[in-house]
Structures are given as structure tokens and as C-alpha cells.
Amino acid sequence: MTAPKSHQIVIIGGGTAGTTVAASLLRKRPQLDVAVIEPSEVHYYQPAFTLVGGGTYSLSNTVKPQQATLPKQVTWIRQSATQIDPEQKQVHLLNDEIISYQYLVVATGIQLDWNKIDGLLETLGENGVCSNYSPQSVEYTWQCIDKFSGGKALFTQPPVPFKCAGAPQKIAYLAADQFHKRGLSKRTEINFYNAGGALFSVPDFIPYLEQTAARHDVNLNFNHNLIAVDGPNKKARFAVTDADGNSSEIEQDFDMLHVTPPQSAPEFIKQSRLVNEAGWVTVDQFTLQHTQFDDIFSLGDVSSLPTSKTAAAIRKQAPVLVQNLLSRLDGKPLDARYDGYTSCPVVTGYGKVMLAEFAYDAVVTPTLPLNPFKESRFYWFVKKYFLPPMYWHFMLKGFEADITHKPLKK
Ligand SMILES: Cc1cc2nc3c(=O)[nH]c(=O)nc-3n(C[C@H](O)[C@H](O)[C@H](O)COP(=O)(O)OP(=O)(O)OC[C@H]3O[C@@H](n4cnc5c(N)ncnc54)[C@H](O)[C@@H]3O)c2cc1C
Structure with a gap:
């Protein structure tokens, strides 16, 4: 067996969460050594699948080559991870190679x-x-x-x-x-x-x-x-x-x-030592750090975060994870907090969307001063024309400027 390759930060999964975290880390600290383990040659913008199924968006517009979406400075390991050994700080790959890490981000998404x-x-x-x-x-x-x-x-x-x-x-x-x-x-x-x-x-x-x-x-x-x-x-x-x-x-x-x-969570995750009874990677719901192994973080669909699993949630989780991972690297306290924000543009017909935005404990938290319970043509345009380019050119590129959402006053 060859000696393990080693990287400062290893991210398993180059989907929405893994790519966003990699890009944001490298935007903040270009000198970091970041590797992404990802077997797929393409990256899909899954939120538009609803519109494809509804005949109002083309499938070809939902996909880009992985090479074009991952940051250039990343070491892309084109393999599936098969096992995580948190004691040895190693990830095993399908081709029997082993990758050592200082810090690990688990972002493998969900299994259908x-x-x-x-x-x-x-x-x-x-x-x-x-x-x-x-x-x-x-x-x-x-x-x-x-x-x-x-x-x-x-x-x-x-x-x-x-x-x-x-x-x-x-x-x-x-x-x-x-x-x-x-x-x-x-x-x-x-x-x-x-x-x-x-x-x-x-x-x-x-x-x-x-x-x-x-x-x-x-x-x-x-x-x-x-x-x-x-x-x-x-x-x-x-x-x-x-x-x-x-x-x-x-x-x-x-x-x-x-x-x-x-x-459910991918099989090798369910079988790892990182998970709760239901098979999700157990992280602190505010800091996104693993509850047992403090050099491991997780976000997105595979994490135990008690909120709805969406790309919109990852948009808010990624900056928190990145800030806390960098603090850990610098030996500082983990100060960034995720409030459980997620959002679901519920398409209620052609030209109509009810934008459900909420945080932990089912608190409704709109971003814009519009009635969140009203079906809106404006949010249809946001979903169809604004969010896809925002995803490809802003979020996946590690940009983070954001409008704050606020709890709805009842
Ligand atoms: C029909 C549909 C509609 C949706 N609508 C919306 C919406 O309107 N708004 C919204 O915000 N979200 C929506 N989503 C959800 C959103 O797409 C997901 O929540 C988000 O993409 C999850 O990101 P992730 O990084 O956790 O997982 P993914 O983006 O799925 O990425 C996981 C990555 O991990 C890789 N991987 C898996 N196993 C391994 C392994 N063993 N080793 C290495 N890599 C591995 C996969 O290849 C994949 O690239 C929708 C999803 C679907 C399917």
C-alpha cells in the first residue's frame, strides 16, 4: 500500500455544500491546502429540477462540468470515499488510497x-x-x-x-x-x-x-x-x-x-463513527463542529442539523462553518453561529411562488418586507431567473454578502 497523501483540509463531496465551503475558504486564505474528494464529473443545480419537471426550464441549464465549478486552487480527488477513520484522521477511497487530513468537512449530501x-x-x-x-x-x-x-x-x-x-x-x-x-x-x-x-x-x-x-x-x-x-x-x-x-x-x-x-445518509456515512442513531453526521447545531471530533465539521444534507435540507440553508451554513474552521485553525474560540435558516420557494403554479423562509423552532424569517404567506409573481422570477446565476457565479464562487432575514412579528 502506498503512503497516505496528506492535505490540510479535506472536503468529502463537491456538491452545493462542499464546493461553497472550498471556494469560501480559498477566497479568505488562498494559501490553504484544500482537497475535495468527489467522483462525479458534473455538478447539478438541483433546485431547478422542479422547473424542468414542469416543462419550463431546460435540464442542460442545470448542469456544469465539475472542473468548472470547483475552485482552481483545489486538489480534486476524483474518487468515492469509502471509510472515515477519525482517530487516524484518514479517509479511505474506493481505489484503496488513503488521504490524511488535519481538518475534515463532511458534505456528501443525501442518498436516494x-x-x-x-x-x-x-x-x-x-x-x-x-x-x-x-x-x-x-x-x-x-x-x-x-x-x-x-x-x-x-x-x-x-x-x-x-x-x-x-x-x-x-x-x-x-x-x-x-x-x-x-x-x-x-x-x-x-x-x-x-x-x-x-x-x-x-x-x-x-x-x-x-x-x-x-x-x-x-x-x-x-x-x-x-x-x-x-x-x-x-x-x-x-x-x-x-x-x-x-x-x-x-x-x-x-x-x-x-x-x-x-x-437517508450515504451507507459509508451511516457505518462511520460520526453519526447519530438516524445516520446523520452529528454536529453542534450552531457551530457546525462535530460533537465528538473537534477537527471535523459537517453541513448540508448529510448533517444532523435540525432544519430543512436545502441549498438555501447551505448558503447560510457555509460562512459559519468556514469562519469556525478558520478560528479552530488559529486556536481561537468558535464564535460564528448558524440560526437554522432555510428557505423553500414553494412553486404553487406557473408564475407563482410562496417563499417559505424559516429558522430553528419553525420561526418564520422573511428576508424581504413582503407577506411570506402570499403567492407572488416576483418570487417566481427570483426562483427562475435570479437564483440560478446567483448559485453558479456567487455562492459556488465563495462570495458571501447577504441581506439579513428577520423573525416575523406576529
Ligand atoms: C427536486 C429537488 C428540488 C429542490 N428544490 C430546492 C429549492 O427550491 N431550494 C433549495 O434551496 N434547495 C432545493 N433542493 C435541495 C438542494 O438541491 C440540496 O439540499 C443541496 O443541493 C444539498 O447540497 P449538499 O452539498 O448537501 O449535497 P449535494 O449537492 O447533493 O452534493 C453531495 C456531493 O457529494 C458527493 N458524494 C456522495 N457520496 C460521496 C462519496 N462516497 N465520496 C465522495 N463524494 C461523494 C456527490 O457526488 C455530490 O456531488 C432541491 C432538490 C431536489 C432534488
């Missing part, structure tokens, strides 16, 4: 557990079974919506946590809007099956989103968890829990089925 739903992988991308959650299946979502000529359209939401709390319902509203525009509403039944018991994680938004669902004639079914799909026969099976906690199963026919898959 397609195989937890029987029959799904066999039929995804055909038989009317689609999903915005993968670049391989997102264009098929639009084909399903575009070709729909009436019948039953089903949309599913898995048990929490999953990335972007609003994404499973956004595509239901876009589809409903599209069917209405094409005069199909009377011949169409739209059912939203939610494995959980509430439409959104922040109670203040729920009545407004329920109104949106009612306006679109989207029937809300709670405590219905998709467990199997029979594509050729167009049947979906759900595990149902009633108010008394009794379980049963039901089967539903469909003409189109949009699936949001169950999600």
Missing part, C-alpha cells in the same frame, strides 16, 4: 433510496412513473404531464427527512395548473399521498398551502407511504396508518405517478 419501494427502479422513466429527484428521470416528468389526457395523477411524499420539504407538492401544483390550462380538470383526479401527517414542517404555512391544494383540486392523503409500484399494470401500493395507529395497505390505479423517493 429508490430500492426501498418495490418495483420502482424497474419502471422509473416509463409506464407514467416519473421523478424530479434524478436528472435521469426529471425530463420524463414533463413528458408525463405534457402527454396526460385525463385520469388519475398521483404524487407521493416519503417519510422525513428528504431534500427540499416543498418539492413533492410543488410538482403536483404545476401539473394541476397545466391540466387546468388544457381543460382536463373535469376528467382528472389528483391525489397527493404524504407519508407524514402534515403538509409542511412549519405550521404557519400549512393553512395557506392547504388553500393552494384545494384551489387546484389536489386531494390530500396523510399517513400514506408508497411501498410498491407495478408499472406495467399501473398500480401503486401504500402502507396506511390510521388515527389509532393501526396499519393497513391500499392499492391505487394511476395514469401518471410522480415519486419522491425515501432518503
Whole structure:
């Protein structure tokens, strides 16, 4: 075995979180030795997948070569990490190489557990079974919506946590809007099956989103968890829990089925010594430092941070992590604090977005002085035209200037 290569700061994962942290570190201290372990040759802007599935954004505009998004000064290790050894301060790679670190940032994102739903992988991308959650299946979502000529359209939401709390319902509203525009509403039944018991994680938004669902004639079914799909026969099976906690199963026919898959931490993370019982990397929710190993930090979807998993959350987490990591490097106290800010632009129809911004303890925290519960054309333009270039040219380049969000006065 060759001697381990060594880097001052090693980041596992070059997605939203890993790239933002790498760029910000190097912008602040260009002399740092930063390595990013990332097997993928491309970087996707996932928040636009909802618009791709809705036929109003091109998939090719959501992707760039990894080489172009990672900072030039970074050492890019084009491999998958397979194991983290926090005592030896080493990361093992798929090609059996070992990378030593002084400081480690874990940013591997979340794993899509397609195989937890029987029959799904066999039929995804055909038989009317689609999903915005993968670049391989997102264009098929639009084909399903575009070709729909009436019948039953089903949309599913898995048990929490999953990335972007609003994404499973956004595509239901876009589809409903599209069917209405094409005069199909009377011949169409739209059912939203939610494995959980509430439409959104922040109670203040729920009545407004329920109104949106009612306006679109989207029937809300709670405590219905998709467990199997029979594509050729167009049947979906759900595990149902009633108010008394009794379980049963039901089967539903469909003409189109949009699936949001169950999600969890990547396997090698679950098996590491860094995680809580649920498998997420255990960090202090304010400093983003690991609770046991103080030379390890984590952020983004793989972290245990008790907030909704979004790119918008990472925009606020990254500067905190970077400042605290640099303080640790300088032997100073970790002063920067993350308040749990996250945001979810809930697309409620073509040209309409309700921007849900909130922090820890479900506190609503708008950035602009606009009614956060009102669907807005302005926020549609922000989502479609402002946020993508902001992501590529500002956030991923390590710029941090920001407008402060404030708790909503009730
Ligand atoms: C349909 C959809 C809609 C969304 N809508 C929004 C939205 O409107 N607003 C919003 O803010 N967010 C939205 N999101 C969520 C947002 O995209 C994610 O929360 C964010 O990209 C997570 O960033 P991350 O860095 O944690 O993970 P990712 O960006 O997924 O990056 C993880 C990286 O780690 C790499 N990796 C994985 N395993 C390993 C390994 N073993 N070794 C090395 N590297 C590894 C992966 O290749 C990947 O590049 C949406 C997501 C989806 C799918």
C-alpha cells in the first residue's frame, strides 16, 4: 500500500455544500491546502429540477462540468470515499488510497433510496412513473404531464427527512395548473399521498398551502407511504396508518405517478463513527463542529442539523462553518453561529411562488418586507431567473454578502 497523501483540509463531496465551503475558504486564505474528494464529473443545480419537471426550464441549464465549478486552487480527488477513520484522521477511497487530513468537512449530501419501494427502479422513466429527484428521470416528468389526457395523477411524499420539504407538492401544483390550462380538470383526479401527517414542517404555512391544494383540486392523503409500484399494470401500493395507529395497505390505479423517493445518509456515512442513531453526521447545531471530533465539521444534507435540507440553508451554513474552521485553525474560540435558516420557494403554479423562509423552532424569517404567506409573481422570477446565476457565479464562487432575514412579528 502506498503512503497516505496528506492535505490540510479535506472536503468529502463537491456538491452545493462542499464546493461553497472550498471556494469560501480559498477566497479568505488562498494559501490553504484544500482537497475535495468527489467522483462525479458534473455538478447539478438541483433546485431547478422542479422547473424542468414542469416543462419550463431546460435540464442542460442545470448542469456544469465539475472542473468548472470547483475552485482552481483545489486538489480534486476524483474518487468515492469509502471509510472515515477519525482517530487516524484518514479517509479511505474506493481505489484503496488513503488521504490524511488535519481538518475534515463532511458534505456528501443525501442518498436516494429508490430500492426501498418495490418495483420502482424497474419502471422509473416509463409506464407514467416519473421523478424530479434524478436528472435521469426529471425530463420524463414533463413528458408525463405534457402527454396526460385525463385520469388519475398521483404524487407521493416519503417519510422525513428528504431534500427540499416543498418539492413533492410543488410538482403536483404545476401539473394541476397545466391540466387546468388544457381543460382536463373535469376528467382528472389528483391525489397527493404524504407519508407524514402534515403538509409542511412549519405550521404557519400549512393553512395557506392547504388553500393552494384545494384551489387546484389536489386531494390530500396523510399517513400514506408508497411501498410498491407495478408499472406495467399501473398500480401503486401504500402502507396506511390510521388515527389509532393501526396499519393497513391500499392499492391505487394511476395514469401518471410522480415519486419522491425515501432518503437517508450515504451507507459509508451511516457505518462511520460520526453519526447519530438516524445516520446523520452529528454536529453542534450552531457551530457546525462535530460533537465528538473537534477537527471535523459537517453541513448540508448529510448533517444532523435540525432544519430543512436545502441549498438555501447551505448558503447560510457555509460562512459559519468556514469562519469556525478558520478560528479552530488559529486556536481561537468558535464564535460564528448558524440560526437554522432555510428557505423553500414553494412553486404553487406557473408564475407563482410562496417563499417559505424559516429558522430553528419553525420561526418564520422573511428576508424581504413582503407577506411570506402570499403567492407572488416576483418570487417566481427570483426562483427562475435570479437564483440560478446567483448559485453558479456567487455562492459556488465563495462570495458571501447577504441581506439579513428577520423573525416575523406576529
Ligand atoms: C427536486 C429537488 C428540488 C429542490 N428544490 C430546492 C429549492 O427550491 N431550494 C433549495 O434551496 N434547495 C432545493 N433542493 C435541495 C438542494 O438541491 C440540496 O439540499 C443541496 O443541493 C444539498 O447540497 P449538499 O452539498 O448537501 O449535497 P449535494 O449537492 O447533493 O452534493 C453531495 C456531493 O457529494 C458527493 N458524494 C456522495 N457520496 C460521496 C462519496 N462516497 N465520496 C465522495 N463524494 C461523494 C456527490 O457526488 C455530490 O456531488 C432541491 C432538490 C431536489 C432534488
